[in-house]
Amino acid sequence: EVQLVQSGAEVKKPGESLKISCKASGYTFTNDWIGWVRQMPGKGPEWMAIIYPGDSDTRYSPSFQGQVTISADKSINTAYLQWSSLKASDTATYYCINYRIPAPGRGGWFDPWGQGTLVTVSS
């Protein structure tokens, strides 16, 4: 069974840095896309970024390009999302996801989802 287990909730101040993690199990980590989806309070999900750990190919949503950095450590089957300077508007729940594509070069869907990491940014 594929499992994505995320790091715990974080409370940070504006301007601070943060790195959250997602440990994958139940499949070959280097063979599937993994990424992050943001969900702000009371809103729908938004795709942020994905990475293919096999070759470190990364893709960012235009809305999040330059705002966050996605990375992966193949040795421990873990993906990361990091911010260098948080803003209050980054307050949200962040979900780790596997990104499934029906064929190379095609778009796809998200399955499964991790349990979510709540990030609160407040002074």
Place this chain on the structure above:
Amino acid sequence: EIVMTQSPATLSLSPGERATLSCRASQSVSSNLAWYQQKPGQAPRLLIYGASTRATGIPARFSGSGSGTEFTLTITSLQSEDSAVYYCQQYSNGLTFGGGTTVEIK
């Protein structure tokens, strides 16, 4: 960016009734559409991909239809555990979600 619009915002139905949820794309997405269910305090769960293919383990009372710009998620014979927010997502050009439809069970 392709905009996904879901309607109605809220649907209130009794157990055993049929729920019909709509999702409209601002331009054609062919059959590149997925549906998700999100219960309170939980992560979304994939229900449907390819507009009409049920994901593994999803009950047969959930079905998806449509192509192009108009899509429907139908839940036949609603059960109390179907109370949730349902989102559509297109993957034809970029990856965008709709705003969701809340299904309430009376």
